Amino acid sequence: MKTPNRTNSLAFRLTLLYALMFFLSSAIVFILCYFLASSYLLNQIDRRLSAYWRNLNHGLETNTLDSLDEELTDLATARGTERVFFYVLDHNGRLVASSDLSSWAELSLNEAFIAKATKGLQAVATVYVPDRHLRLRVLAAPIFRQQILLAGISLAEYDAFLNRMIEVFISMVLVTILLGMIVGWHMARRAMSGVEEVAAVATDIAQGHFDQRVSVTGQGEEIAQLASAFNAMLEKISHFITGMKEINDNIAHDLRTPITRIRGMAETTLIADESLDEYQALAGSIIEECDRLLSMINTILDISEAEAGLTEIKRKDLDLAALVRQGVSLFQPLGEDKGVIIQLQTPETCPFRGDVNLLQRLMANLLDNAVKFTPAGGHILVKLHTGVDLLELQVADNGPGIPETDLAHIFERFYRGDRSRSTPGFGLGLALARSIARSHQGDILVTSQPGQGSIFKVQLPLVSPSHK
Numbered sequence: 001m002k003t004p005n006r007t008n009s010l011a012f013r014l015t016l017l018y019a020l021m022f023f024l025s026s027a028i029v030f031i032l033c034y035f036l037a038s039s040y041l042l043n044q045i046d047r048r049l050s051a052y053w054r055n056l057n058h059g060l061e062t063n064t065l066d067s068l069d070e071e072l073t074d075l076a077t078a079r080g081t082e083r084v085f086f087y088v089l090d091h092n093g094r095l096v097a098s099s100d101l102s103s104w105a106e107l108s109l110n111e112a113f114i115a116k117a118t119k120g121l122q123a124v125a126t127v128y129v130p131d132r133h134l135r136l137r138v139l140a141a142p143i144f145r146q147q148i149l150l151a152g153i154s155l156a157e158y159d160a161f162l163n164r165m166i167e168v169f170i171s172m173v174l175v176t177i178l179l180g181m182i183v184g185w186h187m188a189r190r191a192m193s194g195v196e197e198v199a200a201v202a203t204d205i206a207q208g209h210f211d212q213r214v215s216v217t218g219q220g221e222e223i224a225q226l227a228s229a230f231n232a233m234l235e236k237i238s239h240f241i242t243g244m245k246e247i248n249d250n251i252a253h254d255l256r257t258p259i260t261r262i263r264g265m266a267e268t269t270l271i272a273d274e275s276l277d278e279y280q281a282l283a284g285s286i287i288e289e290c291d292r293l294l295s296m297i298n299t300i301l302d303i304s305e306a307e308a309g310l311t312e313i314k315r316k317d318l319d320l321a322a323l324v325r326q327g328v329s330l331f332q333p334l335g336e337d338k339g340v341i342i343q344l345q346t347p348e349t350c351p352f353r354g355d356v357n358l359l360q361r362l363m364a365n366l367l368d369n370a371v372k373f374t375p376a377g378g379h380i381l382v383k384l385h386t387g388v389d390l391l392e393l394q395v396a397d398n399g400p401g402i403p404e405t406d407l408a409h410i411f412e413r414f415y416r417g418d419r420s421r422s423t424p425g426f427g428l429g430l431a432l433a434r435s436i437a438r439s440h441q442g443d444i445l446v447t448s449q450p451g452q453g454s455i456f457k458v459q460l461p462l463v464s465p466s467h468k
């Protein structure tokens with residue numbers, strides 16, 4: 001496996017994404033707060049300037065301009081002469097009165113700004129004072145009779161407050177982003193640990209350890225689902241592998257005998273220098289053996305395909321009762337030859353949707369076994385009945401029955417009971433029958449009493465004719 005590149009990992013990217021989203025959302029909140037706070041404070045300052053103007057204007061209407069100097073100085077001194085100033089100009093721009101302006105020597109105000117007040121309008125502006133490195137909020141407003149009041153308030157405290165706000169925000173964001181990244185990394189690592197476990201198990205499996213499984217608990221719903229899907233897939237794969245191994249073993253074992261036999265026959269005929277008749281007899285035997293082998297190989301392939309879900313089932317509407325009657329009539333002569341009676345109990349009709357060929361093969365295998373294993377004088381009962389959503393086909397015989405130890409194995413490929421060694425067969429019939437039943441979403445059950453007979457029950461769900 002590739003050594004994981006941390007910066008390329010999903011956990012790392014998720015952490016970065018958390019951090020970025022965190023930063024963006026706090027930046028948006030901060031910008032909003034900053035904007036609200038600064039406009040609120042500036043508005044307060046402007047209202048204060050307006051209040052100065054209102055008070056002075058009101059005072060001047062009752063007093064004269066003579067005491068104005070003193071009044072402005074008192075007003076500025078009370079608030080700090082380096083924080084506020086006031087001066088009054090006449091309509092020609094000449095200074096009429098002012099507070100202590102020693103802290104504001106470098107102040108230069110835009111003429112257009114002052115001109116606004118000459119026209120009877122109020123104007124507010126923010127002005128930068130370079131020698132004191134501070135900003136000012138200035139109000140120019142008409143006062144008394146054609147005089148202009150210029151009132152200024154330093155924005156040093158206002159700016160200091162906003163700068164402090166930025167500093168606090170930056171340090172808070174740094175700390176919380178760091179915390180967010182730690183928590184995000186931890187969470188992403190936790191979430192990804194399940195995926196990593198799946199990847200580790202997959203790597204292990206690639207090296208041949210098919211028994212490995214991923215633990216399903218404690219990972220969160222989605223990872224648990226991934227783990228169970230992965231485990232289910234592994235289960236299926238190991239099932240296939242075991243099946244393939246079994247087939248390999250079976251083929252190795254069951255093909256070797258007939259091939260050795262064919263070889264032996266050919267060899268003895270060759271060595272003995274037989275006549276043409278002998279050669280012809282040999283060719284006949286070889287054809288027979290080959291047919292048996294081919295039929296066995298085809299059955300193995302059919303079972304494997306059906307078990308792997310690869311068999312194409314050509315479902316069509318059919319009458320199973322008719323199909324059963326037909327099957328029994330085919331085996332009737334065989335039974336008669338052997339002295340076995342086959343009885344039949346079926347309803348008039350039994351509509352079913354299934355694959356005719358496969359169902360015929362299923363029935364043939366059960367009937368073949370019943371006839372094969374039931375001794376002369378015995379009888380076989382074939383019954384078909386339908387329930388609400390299930391139909392059942394029973395093949396019961398009063399033959400030798402199946403020993404308890406064999407019952408669990410008779411549906412396995414190549415399994416043959418000890419007592420059937422003398423009867424022809426490969427041990428594939430029931431395996432094929434079961435795979436056909438299962439490919440129709442049904443199953444086969446068996447009950448047997450040794451010495452009294454066996455009952456095979458094929459249960460098939462009734463699918464509606466419209467169902468494919």
Ligand code: ADP
Nearest residue numbers: 369370373410416417420425426427428429430
């Ligand atoms: P085969 O018939 O070729 O041996 P099957 O798969 O059809 O293979 O059957 C497997 C085994 O199940 C048989 O070898 C036999 O031991 C047992 N069996 C099947 N059907 C019957 C039956 N009707 N009565 C007794 N034994 C049976």
